[in-house]
Amino acid sequence: MRDVDRDAAIDSVSRGDMPRFDQPLSWSVPLLRLGSTILRVHAFLLALIVVVLVRASWNTGQDTFSMGPWLAGVFLVCLICVIMIHELVTMVITRSLGGDLPEIVLQPLGGLDDGVPPRSWRRSILVAIVGPLSATCISMLSLIVLALQSNDSGVTRLWSFSGVYAPDLATSAWLEAVYVLGKVALVVAAANLLPVAPFRGRLLLQSLLRPQVGNRAAVSITHRAGIIVAVLLFTVGVVARSLEVVLVSAMCAAAIQRHGRRDRISDAVHEAGLITDAGRVSRPVGLDNDGPDSPFIEDSPFIEDIPEPAEDDREGAEDDLDRILRKISEEGIESLDPAERTLLDEATRRRQDDP
Template sequence: MGWSFRVARVSNIDIKIHATFFLIVLLFAFQWGVANGLAGAAFGSLLIILLFACVTLHELGHSITAQRFGIDVREIVLLPLGGVAILSRNPAKPMQDLLIAAAGPLVNVVIAIMLAVVLALTGDLSMLGASAMVQGIDAPLTWTTMLLWLLEANILLVIFNLIPAFPLDGGRILRAVLAMFIGQRRATRIASVVGQGFALLMGLYALLTLQFLLLLIAVFIFFGAGRENVEEQASTVLSTQRVGDAYNKYVLTLTIGDRISKVLDYILTSYQPDFAVLQGNRLLGIVTRDDVLNTLARSPNDSNILDVYVTTVMRREVVRVDANATLDEVRTVMGEQSARVVAVYEGETYLGLINQDDLAEAFTVLSFMERFRRRPPSGTTASAAEVAQDTQ
């Protein structure tokens, strides 16, 4: 994710902080500082950092569980509204989805229990019945207050995340349970509708009570639920087509003797973003439009740059996929390998390239084809079975 930088690496997972994360730190420092001076600002800053440490552990719960099922986790990014674990692909089975979704809140339950034990053993027992959050910035600046805040925050994280609103953990658990009985596609659609319904109610409440942070969360849930539904549709549609039948067969190619000037001619006369460099029928590498333009930008005054051979900017490591793989499997490979373009092979024979733009176009075309296949011919009436299938 852009505008983020790595602060740690756990279980081969990069933990990153988005640049906007510091806005929430400044907000807490300001709110506590206004009421309690410099000590309050320091208290508020430490509090929000510890809260997000709990959020990080929550996301690690999801991520490490996903790794147990063979799913690569690219990174965890901390944002002002929380954290997000970016998985290379969705779980293959509903039970895996359920366990991955439940792992995050379970981590917060464990943290809350540990904090309660620490408070019971070392804190002022009379404070256990108090609410640090209700007292807010008027609470005393003590370690007991800090622990109470963290305890209550973890309890709220569990409650909030278990709301059955996709894409929250509760929504994913709902989708997983439904998928065991009615299939993944219908389950995702139902969970998305439920999630958007919760988001609308939450947004209405936020508007009536002027809680703008809650309104922002409602907007996030609403669009997140819609995006998850589209993702599931894409997975279903793309799984119906072999990549060997969908890669672009009418493309411009390069040879090792070609120069950058020829690539520029190709860029000007086509919409093709990637060019295979061939020696006979053997793929040596690929040259991308972005790589060429970046090379030119780095050498604006070099008059000889156009005569440089394409092999100087060629990417020699190219991800391969089998021609019999589905487009959805190709999309998964692209995600796992962070590859925008892959090479299609039939055995050891190179066939062509396919990139993310090609997948997006294939999804659009295949979606229309599926829709028209389900539509009855003009003048006929669809059977009850066809109508039922179309509503799934």
């Protein structure tokens, strides 16, 4: 599991530094540990909590913000519960299918990181849909409760584009809470089907494309689709004057930048000769090569693993190669000094000498 743990932690390298746009996980703070999983809260979620509570306190009863302090509290509790269930279910299924999710990073519409999904594209599809499916189940249960207890008041509007506030349910506090829970769960489920990072729809689309066009083409197509979706979200947010949608598009842009950085690592190492088109890929330690965004997967048509160095030198060689690959990812292959290029060339020659 050592390689998996280091691969899954590739984004944590810069987390101790100042937050960066291309490292969206660096904008999060640890909250607690659930077994071997660290639960983190993203700055977007913290900002949403503050904004909702402040607006509820200052604008109660105004048309610009219909929720009062109590309903705002209900909304936030429902949102946190839904995204927690969404991510915990995803974590359990991911691990049961052979993947790993060492960190859960909560953002306002779910999680921010896929962790290490299973290598099988079929299992990756299950991982991608289980979260939205759990949120949909919560929404359906809320719908059933409303149908049984309120004679359909609010039920039909649960599936509409109205806001979370339901005026005709205001006389019943608990039904109002059920309505808010159902609406929040529905929004979370729908958002996570969008084919753009950080939503699970990106993993779903990429997994569906892999058996049809191959992993590298699937990564490229999914990346382009994500850019289109992010631009559309930004445009809709500007036209509708919705700050929330604009912020979601910004979060998507940061996540796309992060995944693009991973892809550039793969391309740079490919150009350096560590990967050829004739076999399986080598698995250099520290490279994020077990995720769905990378060509480093079990069914990839690449070369066999690079032979490991001698036992006494293994740790030092791993650390050096890890550092070189991180430098390539951040500054490009042109930034390597002669000594680093020599180390990279030696790794390439080891692979060529032992086909």
